[in-house]
Amino acid sequence: MKTNAKAMGLGCCPCCHKVVKMQAETQQCPRCHRSFSVRKINSLSHTFAWTIAALVMLVPANLYPMMIYYTLGQPEASTILEGIATFIQFGMYPVAIVIFIASFVVPLAKIIGLFILMYHAKRASKLTVKQQGQLYHIVEFLGPWSMLDVFVVAIMAAVVNLGFLSSIEAAKGITYFGLMVVFTMLAAESFDARLLWDAQDQKPKTDDSQSQLNEAKSR
Ligand SMILES: [Zn+2]
Secondary structure, eight states, X not given: OOOSXXXXXXXXXXXXXXXXXXXXXXXXXXXXXXXXXXXXXXXXXXXXXXXXXXXXXXXXHHHXXXXXXXXXXXXXXXXXXXXXXXXXXXTOHXXXXXHHIIIIIHHHHHHHHHHHHHHHHHTTOSOXXXXXXXXXXXXXXXXXXXXXXXXHHHHHHHHHHTTSSSEEEEOHHHXXXXXXXXXXXXXXXXXXXXXXXXXXXXXXXXXXXXXXXXXXXXX
């Protein structure tokens, strides 16, 4: 049984969302003239490459100093962790918490989430359609949160302006951190979520009906 648009030879334009009968692997949308293919080409390879690149950038981003700050005229270099410790020392706990979440929790969650998604898109996983949907929504939810890093910069500027520290200079680490953010964004952008449904369709049907049966029983 043909269960999805791909199996029926239909493709969706990513720009204007027109559903088109696919004549070739890549073709032009008759409405907005954008070229597209049924699935993003080499989606998993691209996502994997960008995710690995992001993971590599996470190391220098944490090892190199993120900022050089001057207290009483003395320059002091500080990494992300030392920065968090400094804010705790100054008693600025909310700032420390926001920086911790923006610099560690969100990037790590995004990288781990991408790896989990790639694994499930590659293999016909044992997850049900419902669980796959939930997984997809989690990563979708994490997407906009990469903007949190921008808020960290804004908070830093505010802290300096309020005069808690006399001045802050960006150091080497911030370049790597910025690259890491950009790479995770590119990784998420390269990932074609429809591969999850494809992997689901490739599963033996008995599996699916069994899980549906179990779900029905549990209700
Ligand atoms: Zn179009």
